[in-house]
Amino acid sequence: MNNVIRKRGQHSYPKKKILCLVSNTASLHGMEVGFFAEEMTRPFYDFIIAGYDVDVASPNGGAVKFDGHSNPENPAGAYPNDLISIGFVHHKEFGKWMQNTKPISEINVNDYDAVCVAGGGAPLITFKYDAKLHKLIADFYEAGKITCLICHGTSLLLWTRLSDGALLADGKTWTGFADSEEAMINQMFGMTVNEYTIETEARKNPNTTFEVAGALEPFAVRDGRLITAQQQHSSYLASQLVIEALSE
Template identity: 85%
Template sequence: MNELNVIRRQPTHNLPKKKILCLVSNPAQLHGMEVGFFAEEMTRPFFDFINAGYDVDVASPDGGRVIFDGHSNPENPKGAYPNDLISIGFVHHATFGKWMEDTIPIAAINVADYDAICVAGGGAPLITFKDNVKLHQLIADFYEAGKITCLICHGTSLLLWTKLSDGTLLADGKTWTGFADSEEEMINQMFGMTVNDYTIETEARKNPDTNFEVAGPLEPFAIRDGRLITAQQQHSSFLASQLVIEALSD
């Protein structure tokens, strides 16, 4: 037998017990369409966290009903992700699927109960997150309490507004990523219109005190800068959850 061709792997299963808060947007109206959060950007990290043995809750700013974006809904005949088996499994799970109708409101969240927060993107966050001062405060509270703070795709828009207790932006002095302008242009071409009134990359680059980076359009890319973890888009969701698990295992 040629040992040079033998590859052995033995992953670590004895991870420390942790509790994670997955946060998604409540539904919103965008150009006459109801939009929500990008399915995979919550369900893939959720799946990875459950497999790591973590306890996971799902919250939204207002609590109650949340929805997948139609584009990301694997059960939408016109959607682009029919093979997203994790999201299909989530909504049809006897327990987890019910959470889509009854998420926890952020007013009921005790930061001390959790080790990390993971925020999904999608069509609604640019609308619902921008002026939600209580949500900005929650993110700041997680970060300043020493918790791992993970933001994915349009969820990273929170770094445009979240201020710490000293009045500085959480993004100041940080290296991070988010949905790229090149990807926004792909969406605009798909719908034949300018979909969003502003973009994360354009706004982030107005801040001279932060370092915003992106990979090529739709390429998996994520960054960990201390307790802050950011991921560029849905194809980066698995990288985000890996970084969270690594950070919580340090």
């Protein structure tokens, strides 16, 4: 007896506009770090396939770079089969954006339905003291927009405060890069890479619920308008949750 499996998907979605936000570059232990390739390009791809309009921005604007570790065209990188990121940088239009992202000073929250923030090596450095970026994320959330943060991009929940002074993370359930995964990075590089970790800092907040799956396991959480994803392997889960939320 044959087992017949039929699966249907959705082809057309309501028209939406998304802001993909990435970090500018920074120096970490003498290495130039940027954003994790797949954490921007996979959601970007999923949003384009859904028919959305997508912009790419960074706090300062201008040129941005993939982390060397995540760059599929880096011979020493770990993700040579990331075809989506390869396709993005070689696309005749999208690839140009890596050289000239919009600065957040030019972003009007009302132009967008959602924001999706990538992680990587730089966010723990560049996002921490960026009050304008914290306010932008708070503005997106308070304007009723879907707010999606991936991997180290979720560090924004450690600092982003709403207009009433409360942390956006207060009363929320969320995830982010786990201490177990930080330990793997430390072992890989033979040093303590980051001076603080998202999980350790999040657990200091008694008003929030921070959850993680096993190291490198795909895991994402939606709590109302807030969507968070644990690491790069969770990027596709994050974009699925964004598309589902925008289809409601």
